[in-house]
Amino acid sequence: MSLLDDLIEAFRVLPGVGPKSAQRMAYHVLERERAGGQRLADVLAHAVETIRHCERCRDFSETDVCTICASASRDQQLLCAVESPADRLAIEQATGYRGLYFVLQGRLSPLDGIGPRELGLDLLDRRLGEGLVQELIIATNPTVEGEATAHYLAQLARAHRVRPSRLAHGVPLGGELEYVDRGTLSHAFGSRGEMP
Amino acid sequence: MSLLDDLIEAFRVLPGVGPKSAQRMAYHVLERERAGGQRLADVLAHAVETIRHCERCRDFSETDVCTICASASRDQQLLCAVESPADRLAIEQATGYRGLYFVLQGRLSPLDGIGPRELGLDLLDRRLGEGLVQELIIATNPTVEGEATAHYLAQLARAHRVRPSRLAHGVPLGGELEYVDRGTLSHAFGSRGEMP
Ligand SMILES: [Zn+2]
Ligand SMILES: [Zn+2]
Numbered sequence: 001m002s003l004l005d006d007l008i009e010a011f012r013v014l015p016g017v018g019p020k021s022a023q024r025m026a027y028h029v030l031e032r033e034r035a036g037g038q039r040l041a042d043v044l045a046h047a048v049e050t051i052r053h054c055e056r057c058r059d060f061s062e063t064d065v066c067t068i069c070a071s072a073s074r075d076q077q078l079l080c081a082v083e084s085p086a087d088r089l090a091i092e093q094a095t096g097y098r099g100l101y102f103v104l105q106g107r108l109s110p111l112d113g114i115g116p117r118e119l120g121l122d123l124l125d126r127r128l129g130e131g132l133v134q135e136l137i138i139a140t141n142p143t144v145e146g147e148a149t150a151h152y153l154a155q156l157a158r159a160h161r162v163r164p165s166r167l168a169h170g171v172p173l174g175g176e177l178e179y180v181d182r183g184t185l186s187h188a189f190g191s192r193g194e195m196p
Numbered sequence: 197m198s199l200l201d202d203l204i205e206a207f208r209v210l211p212g213v214g215p216k217s218a219q220r221m222a223y224h225v226l227e228r229e230r231a232g233g234q235r236l237a238d239v240l241a242h243a244v245e246t247i248r249h250c251e252r253c254r255d256f257s258e259t260d261v262c263t264i265c266a267s268a269s270r271d272q273q274l275l276c277a278v279e280s281p282a283d284r285l286a287i288e289q290a291t292g293y294r295g296l297y298f299v300l301q302g303r304l305s306p307l308d309g310i311g312p313r314e315l316g317l318d319l320l321d322r323r324l325g326e327g328l329v330q331e332l333i334i335a336t337n338p339t340v341e342g343e344a345t346a347h348y349l350a351q352l353a354r355a356h357r358v359r360p361s362r363l364a365h366g367v368p369l370g371g372e373l374e375y376v377d378r379g380t381l382s383h384a385f386g387s388r389g390e391m392p
Contacts, residue, residue: 003243003258010239013232015224027282028211034244036209041241043206047199048233051226060226062199086223
């Protein structure tokens with residue numbers, strides 16, 4: 001197996017990259033983007049080594065506590081739970097939200113062995129127990145598992161006398177938050193309702 | 197700009213990767229494929245550093261002369277000119293061809309400043325002058341520029357009393373060789389005809 005074969009194989013670790021596009025990536029970098037390829041290699045190695053999870057919100061962070069959690073200008077009474085860093089980014093970019101986040105890094109899925117512990121809900125439990133948070137905005141995806149997770153989170157919030165809310169209808173059913181257009185997401189976020 | 201932003205930006209060097217898929221790649225690697233990401237970084241850095249062009253055929257190679265050119269079991273009388281390493285690989289995988297290759301790494305395109313020198317045709321000229329090659333199989337793509345390149349190569353071959361041939365009809369017009377199915381490519385290769 002040649003180094004070129006190794007490179008093609010290595011590209012297949014990326015999502016949605018099959019044998020043919022892995023080959024195109026390898027050839028493209030070697031033919032036209034050696035400097036960019038070297039940079040990708042450097043940044044990737046550094047990122048994989050350095051980027052970990054924020055101790056407060058579980059989002060990606062280069063430091064123990066991420067910049068959003070460390071910011072004095074964010075509203076400590078609002079906490080928004082999302083499934084992924086991509087969802088966190090989508091809300092941050094689309095809405096004027098100035099509260100804090102909690103990134104589940106998944107959703108409840110007992111069949112896949114993903115329970116409360118895997119989603120860091122012990123951490124969330126302690127966080128809600130601190131007494132600062134007044135409202136837990138539950139922004140899990142409107143899928144079956146996302147809804148089940150939302151109900152679990154709502155119960156957890158109520159146990160701490162924190163008001164759970166859910167994004168308003170507007171987010172398409174079965175859709176992934178990450179792909180919702182900004183306008184829809186912003187509207188849904190703004191008109192979120194208390195969970196029944 | 198965070199390291200995560202740097203990583204997303206760095207992925208955009210890959211072909212067909214826009215902002216959204218670069219973001220997905222970064223998150224996917226950090227969430228689920230740290231070991232694979234580390235491996236990709238290592239192999240990519242090594243490949244960009246190590247892989248160069250074969251002195252004989254201009255294909256990618258880790259050594260001065262690639263394994264095909266160095267092989268004693270290949271027929272030295274047959275030389276097949278292709279536009280890219282991907283085309284070379286496609287022919288090697290689809291056909292039973294046992295001759296050698298010459299990889300142009302492009303096609304004649306005067307408007308883009310790609311002339312005979314950029315395609316290494318001085319090297320091909322010397323190669324044909326060595327007297328070993330009897331037939332030059334011209335497997336450039338059936339595009340306007342590919343055809344112009346084919347005619348140029350045919351003239352070069354004839355100047356050295358080498359017989360030029362062209363893949364038989366069967367390769368779809370305007371198509372890219374790399375994407376032709378194996379059966380069609382194998383048939384076209386087998387029934388190649390002398391160039392008119
Ligand atoms: Zn944080
Ligand atoms: Zn070679």
